[in-house]
Amino acid sequence: MRLSLPSLSRQLKALLFSSFIAFQAGAATVPDGITETSSVEGISEFRLSNGLRVLLAPDDSKPTTTVNMTYLVGSRMENYGETGMAHLLEHMLFKGTPTTRNALGEFNRRGLQANGSTSTDRTNFFASFAANPDTLKWYLGWQADAMVNSLIARADLDTEMPVVRNEMERGENSPFNILLQKMQGVAYQWHSYGKVTIGARSDVENVDIDQLRAFYHQYYQPDNAVLIVAGKFDPDSTLQAISDTLGKLPKPTRKLRREYTVEPVQDGERSVTLRRVGGTPLVAALYHIPAAGSPDFAPLDLASTILSSEPSGRLYRELVTRKLAASAFGFTMDQLDPGIAMFGAQLEPKMNQDVALKALTDTIESIKKKPFTQEELDRARSRWLIDWDRTYADPERIGVALSEAIASGDWRLFFLERDRVRAAKLADVQRVAEQYFVRSNRVEGRYIPTPAPERAPANTRVDLADALKDYKGDPTYAQAAAFDASPANINKQTLRRTLDLPNGKVDLALLSKPTRGHRVHAKLLLQFGNEKTLRGQRTVADAVADLLTRGTDKLSRQAIDDRFDQLKADVHFSGSGTNLSIVISTTRDNLPAAIALALDVVRGANFPKDQVEEYKTQVITAIQNAMTEPPALASRTLARHDNPWPKDDIRYVPTFEESLASVNGLTRDMLVRFHKKFYGTGTIAFSAVGDFDVDAVQAALKKGLAGWQRGAPYTRIPMPFHTVPAKDYTIETPDKANAFFAAYLPLKVQDISPDYAALYLANYLLGSSGSSRLWDRIREKDGLSYDVGSSLDISSFEPQGSWSMHAIYAPQNRDRLQQALYDETSRVLKEGFTAQELKDGVNSLHNYFRLAYSQDGVVADAWIRYLRRGRDFTWVADLDRKIANLSLDQVNDVMRKYFDPAAFTTVYAGDFEKHKVEKTDK
Known part of the structure; x- marks a missing residue:
């Protein structure tokens, strides 16, 4: 379960239109009691006689189904004394009905990835699973059962309460979250949007x-x-299943309470100051804005993007490049009633908050003096529409996006907002920015009286009936054909070959297949160096990878960003040590050009001095933040405990202080020398999955790599097993509401070991599933942790790996957490897992594997790993088969063989002294 802020501006876009036409025209058989009411771009709305509305968004291109049940209730409906009820009920509906007592456990056994979220305007329950009509009908039946028969039992509430507190405390650990909450509370005088969704403690x-x-x-x-219902499903049988389950529920006779509170226009600056331990300084400014359904919302959202994007945004230029802040940000909240836009900046401790805040508000409120340009608007619009495209092309994301649009007034607002962004004129964007981004409409860190009121336009909830009357959406929508995402077919359909170039080779895995919106995911891996040539280069290697897109000999940072936007490409560069990875998500026609641009960026990076200094400031700020955070402290402690390497070795894990010193010492010359020596051809792998032209992609790679120097010869850096003595650590983190537990056990085992399949399943049953032993005991039964589990990391290259456990919890519950961990692990070792756990775990993993095969990005990433290991998708199919053939004795024997509680190193990080004093005082 998770809280959701009112959705940040969706920044999404359109796709093509066609094969839902037969369905829209009435080809589907509509059962009695169901009426079709509207249809837009392949999404059709139906209404049941009991009032339930149904949206069907079929998409056969991916073999998964996603179901969202959106209730039009959030923290907005809560009265005094009721705050947090919507979020509590999000948790409680999973606790069970008389016929299903543990919904999350049942989801896990059936292979559903399910969760829920709560915001101000809605509560959403969602699940994704490998397309299966029986699973779909079962889940619809559960939704019908949970809608009217949830127990909401006192005993369940008592066990869930510590979990909710844990979630509340987790949010309280973030200075930004609390600052936002406090500013919203000051911004809203009467409206419920001023109350945080999780509620008053x-x-x-x-x-x-x-x-x-x-x-x-x-x-x-x-x-x-x-x-x-989105993704792969049969509309006829799905409508019938809905009729047979949710359609059987009676129409309610009660009347919903009428809402009439309207937040008055703010007539003067308001301020809030937050003081807490840890973290780095923040300054922010918040402004009231129109509701999501207002015609003014889209242009105002674009204005926010112009101000806050990086590196083209005005806030970035005025604060970050002038070294008044380490970073800047901004976003809007699209809500049913008038919402907010927030802008802010994170500072280094030495930076002046008064100067930064003045620069922030002056930049936002000077638009009348410095009007927006058409170039700024075109760039913002392009980014917004690229994000829309990606969401609409993904059946799993489209359901969530429609849920947010429903909460904002109507699901068709998802398309209408896109149209409004497309049509937005520079004059409209300028007008709304001048009207709403004014001093009297601001909430910030100080109060200053004004001689006369400066008020933004009055806001009311928008009636969308006229705007959406006869609305049909984009007529160019198109559907994609189905694809068999089995491992055997993935192997069969993937072209695997090697490009033998004069300056080196490139290993390829190219899977061309139909996708919605002609999307394609690609990944390029460049490898170089070894443990000897990379001595003393750890920080430099990280910085070079991070700074590649900051500029080349021919292109500025902004020009690089703009060119990728023009190609509708979402591109990420990442790397450390011996590896550089480039992940590309774009469309069929743009992939060759995106590959060419990415390679140009890597080859021509010139590391501008100002960007190097800016990067150093941002990394130093992040390290300083981590130095007070329980998870970061615990993780770094464990990593250093298992760290036998000398300080100049690439495998060495530095202290936070060593990291700060190393980053401070970075120079542009160091980066240029590293890039020249290590980056080049020699060891390269490339994969692509989706809709693309195989020949065009190969041609782009050949051209982009032609004439490039060979990089430093690559040899994989070994990570041999070594014994690590067990040790227990306690780290004090003053004034942190949440604590963190982490444990680590080194294992001498490889993924080709006969024990691997049993070890994989044993870990899944212990702590990696929604019905695992640790989850059931610590999360469900005792309610001690919002997130608890275990994980396995086993090497493919040598007998080396680890078993780890983690949990977040309240510091005062440390003893109870320790006891629960001891009880459950001891019980597993003594009694073993049960036959039912084995059966459920095997079935669940099989379904999760199937779900993974259907994700193009996952498949592209897997092909890169397999190319480097000499494997293909036979590997995961064999693992699936081996897991299915495991006996209960095999799993229990492997658990006892490898899981040694006494050999774990543990770390407890939290504010334990505070609660020790409180306990003593009592």
Whole structure:
């Protein structure tokens, strides 16, 4: 379960139109009691006689189904004393009904990836699974059951309460989250948007169970919900399944409470100051803006993008490049009622907050004096529409996006907002920015009286009926053909070959297949160097990879960003040590050009001095933040405990202080020398999965690599097993509401070992699934942790790996967490897993493997790994088969063979002294 801020501006776009036409025209058989009401670009709305609305968005190009149930209830509906109820009920609906007592465990056994989220305007329950009509009908049945039969039992609430507190405390660890909450509280005088979704601690901890049940029965009803089914499914049988399950629920007789609170226009600056331990300084400015349905929202969203994007944004230029801040940001919240836009900057401790805040607000409020340009608008619009394209092309993301649009007034707003962005004129963007980004409409860190009111236009909720009357959307929408995503077919359809170039070879894995929106995912891996040639180069190697896109001999940082935007390409460069990875997501026609540009960037990077200094500031700020965070402290402690290498070895893990010193010592000359010596051809792998032209891609690679020097010869750096003595650490983190537990056990085993399949399943049953032993005990039964689990990391290259465990929890619950961990691991070692756990785990993993095969990005990444290991998708199919053939004795024997509680190194990081004092005082 998770909290969701009111969705940050969706920044999404359009795709092509065609093969839903037969369905839209009435080819589907509509059962009695269901009426089709509207259809836009392949998405059709139906209404049941009990008031439930249904959206069907079929897409056969990916063999997965995603189901969202959106209830039109969020923290906006909560009254005094009721805060946090919507979020509590998000948790409680998973606790069970008389027929399904552990919904999350049942989801896991059936291979569903499921969760929920709560915001101000809606609560959303969603699940994704490998397309299967039986699984779909079962899940629809569960949704019907949970809608009217959830127990909302006192005992369940008691066990879940520590988990909710844990989630609350996790949010309280973030200075930004708390600053945003406080600023919203000051911004809204009467409207419920001023209350944080998770609720007041006193309301949550003292919630009346009968009042909570009454809230559930009031809002969790068919006429207050919208069901969204997206991905691969049969519309006819799905409508029938909906009729047979959710359609059987009676139409409610109660009346929903009328909402009438309107936030008055703010008539003067407001301020808030937050003081807490840890982290680095922040300054921010918040402004009231129109509701998501308003015609002014889209141009104002574009104005926000112009101000906050990096590196073209005005805030970036005025704060970061002038060294007044380490970074700058901005976003809008699209909500049913008038929402907010927030802008801010993160500072180094030595930076002046007053100067930074003045520069921030002056930049935002000087638009009338310094009007926006057409170039700025075109760049912002391009980025917005690229994001829209990517969301609409993904059946799993489209359901969430439609859910957010529903919460903002109507699902068709998802398309209407795209149209409004397309049509936005420079004059409109300029007008709304001048109207809303004014001093009297601002919340910041100080108060200053004004001689006369400066008020933004009054806002009201928008009636979308006229705007959406007869709305049909983009007529160019198109559907993609189905693809068999089995390992055997992936192997069969993938072209695997080697490009033998004069200056080296490139290993290829190219899987061309139809996709929605003609999308394609690609990955390029460049490898160089060894443990000897990379001595003393750890920080330099990281910085070179991070700074590649900051400029070349021919292109500035902004020009690089703009060119990738023009190619509708989402491109990420990352690397450290011996590796550089480039991940590309774009469209069929743009992939060759995106590859060419990416290679130009890598070859021509020139590391501008100002960008190097800016990068150093940002990394130093991030390290300073990490030095007070429990998870970062615990993870670094474990990594250094298992660290036998000398300080100049690339495998060495430095202290935070050593990292700061190393980053401070970086110079442009160091980066240029490293790039010249190590980057080049020699050891390169490339994969692409999706809709693309195989010949055009190969031609782009040949041309982009032609004439490039060979890089430093690559040899994989070994990571041999070594014994690590067990040790227990306790780290004090003053004033942190959350604590973190981490444990590490080194293993001398390789993934070709006969034990690997059993070890993989044993870890899954112990702590990597939604029905694992650790999850059931610590999360579900005891309610001690929001996130708890175990993980396995086993090498493919040598007998070396690790078994680890983790949990976040309240510092005062440390003893209870330790006892629960001891109880569950001891019970597994003594009694073993059960036959039912084995059966459920095998089935669940099989379904998760199937789900992974259908994700183009996952397949592209897997092909890179397999190319480097001499493998193909037979590997994962064999692993799936081996897991299915495991006996219970094999799994339990392997668990006992490798899992040694006494050999774990543990770290507990948190504010334990504070709670020790509180306990003593009591």
